Amino acid sequence: MRWNAAIVALAMALTACAAEPAARSTAGGTPTAGGTSGPDTRYTASLTVLEGQGHGPQLCEMVATSNPPQCGGPDVVGWDWDTVPHESLSGVRWGWYAVVGTWDGSRLTLTEPPREPTARDGVPPASRDDLKSPCPEPEGGWRAVEPDRTTQKAMERAVERASEVKAFAGAWIDSHFPGSHFPTDFDEPMNVVLNLRFTGDPQSREAWIREVWGGPLCLSRAERDLGELTAIQARVASEKGVISTSTGEARGVVRVRLWLATDELRERLDREHGKGAVQVESVLWPVG
Numbered sequence: 001m002r003w004n005a006a007i008v009a010l011a012m013a014l015t016a017c018a019a020e021p022a023a024r025s026t027a028g029g030t031p032t033a034g035g036t037s038g039p040d041t042r043y044t045a046s047l048t049v050l051e052g053q054g055h056g057p058q059l060c061e062m063v064a065t066s067n068p069p070q071c072g073g074p075d076v077v078g079w080d081w082d083t084v085p086h087e088s089l090s091g092v093r094w095g096w097y098a099v100v101g102t103w104d105g106s107r108l109t110l111t112e113p114p115r116e117p118t119a120r121d122g123v124p125p126a127s128r129d130d131l132k133s134p135c136p137e138p139e140g141g142w143r144a145v146e147p148d149r150t151t152q153k154a155m156e157r158a159v160e161r162a163s164e165v166k167a168f169a170g171a172w173i174d175s176h177f178p179g180s181h182f183p184t185d186f187d188e189p190m191n192v193v194l195n196l197r198f199t200g201d202p203q204s205r206e207a208w209i210r211e212v213w214g215g216p217l218c219l220s221r222a223e224r225d226l227g228e229l230t231a232i233q234a235r236v237a238s239e240k241g242v243i244s245t246s247t248g249e250a251r252g253v254v255r256v257r258l259w260l261a262t263d264e265l266r267e268r269l270d271r272e273h274g275k276g277a278v279q280v281e282s283v284l285w286p287v288g
Contacts, residue, residue, distance in 0.1 A: 146214025170249025
């Protein structure tokens with residue numbers, strides 16, 4: 001696994017994005033295998049509903065920004081476009097709504113009229129704290145020890161070097177401190193903290209990394225290397241109802257997002273992969 005400039009640029013871009021919402025526990029009804037629950041349990045979410053391209057009204061977690069938009073997901077039973085404001089173009093109708101209904105594992109049956117969403121129901125505000133360096137700030141603040149080796153090229157070499165060892169567990173950039181600076185030129189000095197994680201003793205690799213990177217550096221310990229996280233990600237991707245999976249290197253977890261995540265599923269994934277290794281996130285949340 002080798003990091004190139006594009007991947008480093010992506011890691012830098014992540015600092016400008018919010019971390020994914022943390023998982024919450026489901027409640028109401030008794031969860032059963034496969035992400036379903038009792039027939040009377042009602043769930044809610046704020047999502048795009050779209051009809052067109054050969055299908056009826058469907059819930060959309062991710063929408064392609066075409067014109068008209070494109071997306072697909074579980075069917076919505078009981079939908080009536082005549083009762084809700086919506087946009088339409090070329091035979092496609094869509095809008096963003098708060099919906100409430102029962103879930104049978106593959107479709108949502110409305111139990112009350114859609115309403116205008118005020119926020120993503122059930123999802124806490126996003127946070128960038130996950131990307132902050134776990135190392136304490138050095139006395140005198142974060143600063144370069146070798147300014148000539150604090151460019152993006154130098155960072156790329158450092159991440160590439162780190163990724164060559166099996167113990168490598170991830171890399172990201174922290175720009176959440178006064179004076180942080182992203183360069184506009186590849187060779188311009190930068191003032192950000194490079195975070196590298198390893199299993200074992202990360203401090204034993206400091207001199208090795210310092211041979212190529214002279215900027216602020218945080219080395220931290222991980223329970224699982226990146227290869228292990230990637231293998232777990234591949235296994236959980238086959239779970240029923242999965243929308244997306246990703247590795248959260250800053251926290252050493254695999255994130256999996258499903259239409260409905262149950263406590264039973266979380267407990268099983270903890271048993272199979274180790275407690276906390278998989279962070280399960282749900283689109284639908286119990287009403288109340």
